[in-house]
Amino acid sequence: MGLKRTAVSIVLAGIFIVYMFGYPKSARIIPPANPDDPPRLPEGQQRNVLIIGGGLAGMSAALELAERGYQVTIREADSVLGGRLHTRPVERLGQTFQVEHGFHAWFHNYHQFKDIRERLDIDKNFQTWGSNFFRWRKYLPEEISSWGPYPINMLGIVLKSQNLGIVSAMKNQGPLADLMNFDMDVVYDKYDQYTFDEWAKLRNLDTTFYDVMLRPALSVTLNEENTLSAAEMLMYSHFYFLSDAEADKREITRMDYGSAVINPWAKRLQELGARIELNAKVERLLVDDKTGKIIGESSHPEEKYDHVILAPNLQGVEEILTAPLKVDSPAKQPIQKILKDVSQLEIAPPYKVLRAWFDKELENSGSAIFLQVPDFDPVSAIGQYHWHEKESEEWANKTGGSIMEFHLYDWKFGNVRDEDIWGLIAPTVKEIYPEMFERDFKMLAYHVNSYENFPSFKKGLQQYRPNATYPSQCGIPNLSFAGDWLRTSYPSALMERAVSTGREAANHVLLSDHIRQAPFKVCPSRGPGFGSM
Numbered sequence: 001m002g003l004k005r006t007a008v009s010i011v012l013a014g015i016f017i018v019y020m021f022g023y024p025k026s027a028r029i030i031p032p033a034n035p036d037d038p039p040r041l042p043e044g045q046q047r048n049v050l051i052i053g054g055g056l057a058g059m060s061a062a063l064e065l066a067e068r069g070y071q072v073t074i075r076e077a078d079s080v081l082g083g084r085l086h087t088r089p090v091e092r093l094g095q096t097f098q099v100e101h102g103f104h105a106w107f108h109n110y111h112q113f114k115d116i117r118e119r120l121d122i123d124k125n126f127q128t129w130g131s132n133f134f135r136w137r138k139y140l141p142e143e144i145s146s147w148g149p150y151p152i153n154m155l156g157i158v159l160k161s162q163n164l165g166i167v168s169a170m171k172n173q174g175p176l177a178d179l180m181n182f183d184m185d186v187v188y189d190k191y192d193q194y195t196f197d198e199w200a201k202l203r204n205l206d207t208t209f210y211d212v213m214l215r216p217a218l219s220v221t222l223n224e225e226n227t228l229s230a231a232e233m234l235m236y237s238h239f240y241f242l243s244d245a246e247a248d249k250r251e252i253t254r255m256d257y258g259s260a261v262i263n264p265w266a267k268r269l270q271e272l273g274a275r276i277e278l279n280a281k282v283e284r285l286l287v288d289d290k291t292g293k294i295i296g297e298s299s300h301p302e303e304k305y306d307h308v309i310l311a312p313n314l315q316g317v318e319e320i321l322t323a324p325l326k327v328d329s330p331a332k333q334p335i336q337k338i339l340k341d342v343s344q345l346e347i348a349p350p351y352k353v354l355r356a357w358f359d360k361e362l363e364n365s366g367s368a369i370f371l372q373v374p375d376f377d378p379v380s381a382i383g384q385y386h387w388h389e390k391e392s393e394e395w396a397n398k399t400g401g402s403i404m405e406f407h408l409y410d411w412k413f414g415n416v417r418d419e420d421i422w423g424l425i426a427p428t429v430k431e432i433y434p435e436m437f438e439r440d441f442k443m444l445a446y447h448v449n450s451y452e453n454f455p456s457f458k459k460g461l462q463q464y465r466p467n468a469t470y471p472s473q474c475g476i477p478n479l480s481f482a483g484d485w486l487r488t489s490y491p492s493a494l495m496e497r498a499v500s501t502g503r504e505a506a507n508h509v510l511l512s513d514h515i516r517q518a519p520f521k522v523c524p525s526r527g528p529g530f531g532s533m
Helices: 002-021 056-066 111-120 152-160 166-170 173-180 187-191 196-202 207-219 230-242 257-271 314-322 332-342 390-399 418-432 494-512
Strands: 028-030 048-052 071-075 087-092 095-100 126-129 132-134 142-144 250-253 275-277 285-287 294-297 307-310 351-358 370-372 381-384 402-408 443-451 479-481 520-522
Touching (some): 048 056, 048 294, 056 071, 056 257, 056 494, 087 443, 095 390, 095 443, 111 257, 142 152, 173 196, 173 230, 250 257, 314 332, 351 418, 479 494
Parallel strands (some): 048 071, 071 275, 307 479
Antiparallel strands (some): 028 520, 132 142, 285 294, 370 381, 381 402
16 A cells, blocks of 8 residues: 555656646757858958957857967966866975866756867766765755656656655745746846845745755855845756756766866867967057057057957956046947946855865765765865876875865855964864764865955846947947856856857857857756746
């Protein structure tokens, strides 16, 4: 009788899931606006493009244009390429380690990044990362994975959960309707004026469901739930989890990001004739007094460019655009118009990433390559680099030690010295991994990355957020933007938004020169549900 009742419950749950969640939409292709134009510059025709910023957005634009025959120059203010995917050599324990900005994963909906990986022939540098592991103070641990055809995968997550159940899902029909009936065309008009917290209260979201299913995803935005736009978070949930049966599937690299991605990318650009200049900070743009076009930048006034792509982080964009121009410059008014909006945007709170070398390895930590700990502030996540990254694994095998990374997204301690950080977070780490203290782990070395450069997605900011072609719309036809702080007309986020806006900027250049634009494969703009928001 019990077995029969269980079977009936599963069938009813399946009916509910299908009713609430519907069926997934397919990824769509945005075709070129000029499909009949030639795919590259004609022989003998030269176009020079200056890309300011050598992060993912700038490198994406550079690859698209260099492959089409453009003469590309990248000027990067830092000593390394890659932006938030950069890698730096760090000397520790008599060895040079390649230390990244922080842990990253490549998700199923990273369609532009997949295309770049294929063109660079670097897919062999990636491996599948299966389940997602979570630990809370007030809930049981969770191992969340999405497998099987949609919506069976969603049913499996709910039924497998130690903290949720089909009753929990049924109690959240209002907020689930917003998630399942997501519509990119209306979500910001409807919910950008609310924070994620306010939306949860407005829609009577069950606390357990909020904490277990939604709050963990919020941490990767580096924004706080009491300020983050509800519309942005709904878009994140759609993009990373609900838009496709495989949306939650992800990959990680087998080696450091420089060796796996950035170095092959830079090599390919140089093979195509691109010029890459590091430690090359751009202070000010140069304007043609007659046309109002951007023709170069102040550190190299002798160089003239047909197009300029502005691809540093948000602070870098503001610094460059606020540099003084001639009083009568024809670009002065358009730039003031751009700055009126861009200056309204903000930066997310500061965060730190601590990489630590220990003399021992955890024995009882399960298979959590990356453990998310949403309510163990200020620790947000802990990565075990010696379990998945070649260099770290070799060191651990040789020494018996481990290399761990602590993500401190909710940093509220102010300007703390690097040597004092472990002392501040150790009591919290002890709650998560008591084994480290029971077995008296010794920290042999550490390295701290401190940042305050991630874009804020606070409520109400979407109205000011420009797209890649906004400078042209304001009257500077040969200037475009690229970066993860911009808006796109389709769902995108983080690394995928960076490379997508880089391609958008490149497409703007291609269209203006009558060269065929690159097509876009993008995440569907509507959720799997039947209704509308």
